[in-house]
Amino acid sequence: MTENEQQLAHSWATNAGAWTQAVRDGAIESRRLATDAAIVEAVAARGAGRALDVGCGEGWLARALAERGFEVVGVDGSPPLIAGAQALGGATFHVLSYEDILAAPAKLGSPYDAIICNFSLLGEAITPLLAALRASLTSGGRLYVQTVHPFAAGGDAPYRDGWRTETFDSFGGAFPTPMPWYFRTVGAWLAALRDAGLIVDECLEPTHPATGHPLSLLLISRASLP
Numbered sequence: 001m002t003e004n005e006q007q008l009a010h011s012w013a014t015n016a017g018a019w020t021q022a023v024r025d026g027a028i029e030s031r032r033l034a035t036d037a038a039i040v041e042a043v044a045a046r047g048a049g050r051a052l053d054v055g056c057g058e059g060w061l062a063r064a065l066a067e068r069g070f071e072v073v074g075v076d077g078s079p080p081l082i083a084g085a086q087a088l089g090g091a092t093f094h095v096l097s098y099e100d101i102l103a104a105p106a107k108l109g110s111p112y113d114a115i116i117c118n119f120s121l122l123g124e125a126i127t128p129l130l131a132a133l134r135a136s137l138t139s140g141g142r143l144y145v146q147t148v149h150p151f152a153a154g155g156d157a158p159y160r161d162g163w164r165t166e167t168f169d170s171f172g173g174a175f176p177t178p179m180p181w182y183f184r185t186v187g188a189w190l191a192a193l194r195d196a197g198l199i200v201d202e203c204l205e206p207t208h209p210a211t212g213h214p215l216s217l218l219l220i221s222r223a224s225l226p
């Protein structure tokens, strides 16, 4: 793991309490206004089945999909977030980091009809993980990746791939540790999926209902390789 990736993992251990409260209190406006509904509706639109929530955090999406009839497994590298997810239940939750998945993909279990990465691909080298997830899809399965829209996340920085820092200042609550995260352009997202043997079927861009500005990029893919 690089230094940024170690700090990223550390941030999700120490920020778990503040994050859980922010999510469960509906403190993140973009989620409340558009992106939560967008991911639930996109996955549910193809009908219920087995779903894997990768980087599930405190488990809200796994629970929402279970309520829609999915059999859901949620995995995350942060033990306190998984403990919080297990405390509310509603799905099966395991501590499993992306590095664990790459080392032993069989730990993911039987193939899934839907694999979802909801704002959870935050590191630089995501192609190997995407390839491992592709191999865990059923033949008609889909991979759903939702990320902060690159046009909204850019700020004043140049529009190019690179590490940035999230301070969580706009989320309210006391987040003790800033989080390094890797910004990628729309083109870089598409290239990462292609290099992992995935074809994008659909690209959704949920917007802010008042401003019309893009909030997230939601890419729905299927395997192009076996």
Ligand SMILES: C[S@@+](CC[C@H](N)C(=O)[O-])C[C@H]1O[C@@H](n2cnc3c(N)ncnc32)[C@H](O)[C@@H]1O
Residues within 6 Å of the ligand: 008, 009, 012, 023, 054, 055, 056, 057, 058, 059, 060, 061, 075, 076, 077, 078, 081, 096, 097, 098, 099, 117, 118, 119, 120, 121, 122, 123
């Ligand atoms: C922004 S949160 C999103 C959580 C959840 N998907 C949601 O929608 O609320 C990012 C999540 O990705 C997880 N994550 C990031 N890097 C990870 C890694 N290398 N292995 C496992 N989980 C990771 C974090 O622990 C955290 O729960």
